[in-house]
Amino acid sequence: MGLKIETKNLTPALAAEIAAICPFGAIEADGAKLSINAACKNCKLCVKKSNGVITWEDEEKPAVDKSKFVGVAVFGEVRYGKLLPVTLELLGKARELADQIAHPVYAVLIGENLKGAAEDALRHGADKAYCYDHEQLKYRTVVPFTACIKDFIDTVKPSSVLFGATNFGRSLAPRVAARCGAGLTADCTMLEMKENTDLVQIRPAFGGNIMARIVSPQARPQFCTVRYKTFDALPRSEELTGEVVNVTVTDAMLQSGTEVLSVAEKPKEVDISDADVIVACGRGFQKKEDLALAQELADLIGAQVACSRPLAESGWMDAKHQIGLSGRTVKPKLIITLGISGTVQFTAGMKASDFIVAINADPDASIFEVAHVGVVGDLYEVVPKLIEKIKEGRENV
Amino acid sequence: MNILVCVKQVPGTNQVEVDPETGVLKRDNVESKLNPYDLFALEMAFQLAAETDGAVKTLSMGPPQARAALEETLWMGASEGVLLSDRKFGGADVVATAAALELGARQMMPFDVIFCGKQTTDGDTAQVGPELAERLGIEHAANVAEIVKVEDGALTVVVDLDDAKQTLRIKTPCLLTVEKDANVPRLPSYKRKKAMTEDQIRVLSCADLPDADESKLGLKGSLTRVEKIFPPEKNELNERISGTPQDAASRLYALLRGRKLV
Structure with a gap:
């Protein structure tokens, strides 16, 4: 071949x-x-x-009998008894993919006291939630979790298994894939289902400017990881349908050469370089206290606050938060610039961002040339209205 | 401690594009470099070796020119390197890459610790390290930010789990993938460069690996297939919103909501 x-x-x-x-x-x-x-x-x-x-x-390989593998499974990452948002998003996508081939959706949950999380999985699209519930599985540890998922796969034989591309998911999925002899695709941005149950996995390749369509036509199950905020969660269903399956956790599954000594919550990130969402402030702000408005918007949408050079130089914000040639380069999924004119020195540090929104009162500001969406208006008027809108939208979910 | 670091040579630029008209891949700058994430793995390895009076060896898979990446690791402090290079290894996905590295690692045994970068800048999967650990039957920890304690038979490490930091005691032999910015990588030494001898790097083909099963390597051994490649949809949106603050905010909110950005 x-x-x-x-x-x-x-x-x-x-x-x-x-x-x-x-x-x-x-x-x-x-x-x-x-x-x-x-x-x-x-x-x-x-x-x-x-x-x-x-x-x-192409060389004909002895094909696997795909009809023997049924179901789209989602590994449910649980934190403090609750499913991570990425799990709910994957369940929503799994539902859509499974419906196309009339397969069931499974959630696989591993941890301690999983009842609430299991019901949540059922309310967000799963037909069955398999729970490996044990006090020794309280912490996320790769080897015991691998053993549990291997047990699930051997018992249930799902066709596809989706993992959230969290740091833990990206460590767990390859370990399980290697143990099961499954094909694995990282960080998919789109998923499609073929009639023959092949999962079409689409992701950026060769560094990011090219997309690749990837399939695992001769291996089952097929694994992939997906980043958060890629798909939509289904609305929580009021009615609780489906089934929770409590699986017996054996001593063999708990075997591990790794012991968790302690877990420390991470303080909120201050490094804007890795931020997924940024609210950047410029000279459109009239005084330092007004930056609270930007902070409020940032808190609401989970953003880091950043600034252009003049604000860093005037000491309104720490230089660590400065974007531009003389500051940090950022590439968030969303950046909202408030009152920033958009000098070349600033845009050089942010123009690769996935989605750029600029709010500026000057219709001729050069920031509008790099922005995907430009709002010509006074930030003091537009931002409070935007905050209102976002809050309203949240209440209606 | 005996330490192995797996490294990869990656393109020097990420500016690879598909011409939307012809479907041709365009790569302006084909120069290659050592995967930047590997530098942190190498530095952690050198520091651990210094602390434990050990030695660092390096392993890579790639075309013949990937030798340059291994040379660089030697200039930094590795004692020897092995390059797995054979057309039969080509076209490998994660599974087949891990399979080849496993064979290479077995040639260079024994090890107490294997280090990998957290991911590569070209594949960006972060998956080869954990798959390699599973194949070798050893424990692994990903996204290691720090080694805080070294004992006989175990390491205590801090790993980054997005929302929290876990401190783990992991038995050796084990495999660690190292978080970005875990340390300040050293520069190659001119003296070491001058002192390097040809035989410090061995190039092994498939035939040199006694247990090689060709059906598990390269394209043949890959479980995933690229059906096709295509350029991403260009975001040519450039919308200007004006009007009352209320209307502008509504329009902006609708656009952000539609893209799942808020």
């Missing part, structure tokens, strides 16, 4: 031309000979571009 090279009509010139197709330098030309080295990423670009010189050959 893989790339095959048709050598018949190769000339040194043609070989060189074909070698140049590969963006990864994986095709080597030696005179009229071509070879493919280990840098190959199977992007199949050469298959498309080499006019039949390089072709792709």
Whole structure:
């Protein structure tokens, strides 16, 4: 299986031309000979571009009997007895994917005192919640959790298993995948279901400017991790339907060479470089006290507060919060700039952000050139109204 | 302690794009470098080695030119490096990469600790380390920020779990993936560069690995398949909102809500 090279009509010139197709330098030309080295990423670009010189050959593998694997499962990460939001989001997506192939949705919960979390899973889309409930599973530990999920997979034989791409989920999923011989795709941004139960996993590849569609056609179950805020949770159903299955946790599952000595809550992040959401303030603010308005908006949407250079220089905000060439570079999912004009030195530090909103009273401000959405208006008027809107929206959920 | 660090050579730039017209991958700058996250793993390894009077070896899989990444680790302080390079390893996904690294690691045994970077900048999966640990049958801890205690047969480490920090006592041998900014990585030493000899890096092909099962390696051994690649939808939105503060706020809220941003 893989790339095959048709050598018949190769000339040194043609070989060189074909070698140049590969963006990864994986095709080597030696005179009229071509070879493919280990840098190959199977992007199949050469298959498309080499006019039949390089072709792709699939090898028929003994296929797994896909009908024996039924159900879309979600690993439910529990914290203080409650499911993490990413789990609820995954249950919503799992419901949608499972409905397309008439499969059930399972939640797998591991921890201590899981009754409330299990019911929550049922109210958010799961048909069954499998609980591995044991006092020794109170802390998130990879090896015992792996044993529990392996037990679930052996017993239930789900077709797909989704994990939240938290630090713990990203540590657990590969461990389980390796134990089960399952294919695993990290940080999917889109998921689709084929009729034959192949899970189509779409994610940024080769560094982020390219998307890849990935499938595991010959392996079951199929695993993937998904970041939070990628999908929508279903509204909580009032009626409690479905079934909670309490699984006996054996001593073998609890075996571990790792002991949790202590857990410390992390203080709120102060580093804006890693923030997913940022509210950035500029000279549109008239006095330092008014920054409370930005803070209120930030608290409401889970954002870090940042600033442009003038505010850092005047001491209104710590220099650690400054965005720009002389400050930090940020790439959040959302940045809302308030009263920032948008000098090149500022935008250089934030223009790669996924979604840029600018609120500025000056319609000619250059910040509007990089913004996806620009609001021409006085921040002192627009921001309080926006805060009101967001609060209203929350109450109606 | 005997320490192994797994490293990867990655593209020097992330500016890879697909031409939306032709579907051709464009890569302006093909220069390669050592995965930046690996630098923190290397530094933690060197510090642990210094503390325990141990030695650090490095392992990588990649095309022949990935030797350069291993050379860099030697200039920093590693004693020897092994490069797994064979077309049969090419096209490997996470499973097949871990399978090859397992074979390489078994050639370089014994180890007390294996370090990996938390992820690579090209694949960005963070999955190879944990899969390798499982294959080797050893415990692992991901996102390690610090080693706070070294004992005979165990390490006490602090791991970052997004919302909390766990302090774990983990038995050795174990595998640790190291959090970004866990330390200040050292620079390669000119003296070590001058003193390096060719034989400090060995290049092993599939045939050099006695237990290699080709069906488990490279593309053949991969369980995931890339069906196709395509450019992401460009966000060309550039909307200007004006009007009363009330109307502007409503419109802005609707846009943010629609994108699940609030």
